[in-house]
Amino acid sequence: MDRSRRNFCLGAGAAAVGAATLAAAPSDAAPSGTVAGVAAARTGGDPAHRWAMVVDVRKCVGCQACTVACIMENDVPENSFRTIVSTYEVTEQDKAGSYMLPRLCNHCEDPPCIPVCPTGATFQRTDGIVVVDNTVCVGCAYCVQACPYDARFINHNSQTADKCTFCVHRVDAGLLPACVETCVGGARVFGDLKDPASAVSRLVREADPKVLKPEQGTQPRVFYIGLDPRFQGKVDGTPTLWRPSAHTERSHAGKEHA
């Protein structure tokens, strides 16, 4: 797997750099968009690629290195998460074990977050990456409601919708997403579905990976190997012992307890 990840770095770099005309801005507060900026057709990305991720949950050790790497890379505000490893304790016939499920935006092929957006701030690049232009977004949070995966949230620094971008700025520079780069167990594999020789293409072909909530018809492009059906949708269990939450501490700036 490691070898494939490095191959991706070398191979994709040249093709991707410069191809993007519009990179999703990181989550800093940005000035209001111009009329032209709002009205422009939003594309970007290289149609020769279709970026995707395969997560092998059997290899995830639940260390949250990806969670932290993402926060550092994308300047994700405190108590908000673009990716997190949901961790469960499963007790079966008196035997307890752990189950780890890294979650992130699925960069769906048919993403319900896009048609609802009243401003066009959320859009899909031609390489499949779903991004938010936070100079255009009005923060109406309709997309937050429409995403079936709770992948989106309102970033209270920019007061706009935020979510995983597959580290689009890194991908455009020929690098791997920060979470993939840092993954200790090698559980996250990133690559191009349009390249039949890529690791993700091979895994999707051969490992029969599953997606979350397939009945929603979103066609996620984040696949899971070893996905337990009990975790495929809304998990039926005892809610978390610890969820990051700030809403009791902060008033205005702390709307989030993401």
Next chain:
Amino acid sequence: MMDTQILEVINVTREAAWLPWAVQYFFLIGLSVGGVLLSLPGYAFARDGWRPLGRLALIVALTCGLAAPVALLSDLHQPGRFWHFYVVFRPTSWMWWGSLFIPLYIGALLLYGWACLREELWAHGRIDSRLAGLYRLAALGGGRNDRLIRAAGLLVLAGAALVALYTGVEVAVVKARPLWHTPFLPLQFLTTALAGAAGLVLILNRTVGGADRRVEVRGNRLLAGALAAVMLCGGLWLWLGLSGLDAGHAAALESVAGSEAWRVTAVWAVAATVVPFVIAIGWPAGTGWLTGLIAVHSAWMFRWTVFIGGQTVPKTGAGFYDYALPAGPDGLLGIVGTAGLWLFLLILLTSVLPTPHRPADGRRAPLPPHGTAVPAE
């Protein structure tokens, strides 16, 4: 099924991204639409017996309709960018359509309100007072004009229908939330809005109105009708969920059935519908305060439960998210602020146009024929 226990150890809490502002918006715009509908017989259909009730309903429509967009704007996290809606074409988004419908509706509402109240403005212009000139100016030199009222009524009815449609469908299309994703939701919004508007009419009758007994009885009858429709929609929704005939409704019910808090809410909602229904039917006179307050409360609660309650159901995580009402603008202050704005508008409107005294038979005092010379000052 094997005996399995799943305990969530680490996960993320997604905060409610539609804030209490959204509850206030859907509440106020719903009541406004309900107010328009209740005002139509008295004004657009010129049924004089309905005028006193219609006038109160018109006040509901105007005050709630003018306060609603402020709440909506405040629910945007970037309110200063609201103009972004108007420089794009996004027909797939019901919210985008809403951004077109709201100004249409509010514009039509103002025109309709003016056409309906013109007669009163004109009458005030004939009284010897320092403001008479202003009233005459506001009346644009004319009194009651039923054709104008009817034309404006048609416009505002179209606007109200579009607003009722978009506010309902906007939420109902969200497939990701089974509780919202039901064709009943637009109907439930509309019927609870009608009940809330009738309730507010009953309250206004006792406060800014003339405590008119006939308005109270008629208002209570209308309220009972609206509540019957509310119960019908709710009953059908529940039946579809319980019977398992429809997977979506079953999923919606299942997502909250296990929660004690949701069961309490359900019992509360049923009580807040059945109790005013029974009172309104059994004792329609002298109970307007009570039925009105309960009905308004229940229309608000419905929206609170749909929006804030609905957002506490995680889409992937186990159990429920906690919701604690923040004290600041994203919570209590927003609710109190919108209520204050509404109250201000009510005081303003009823100061400019106090409830006219009516002859005992409820019909209007005869007004001088159109175009009579007006002695003033």
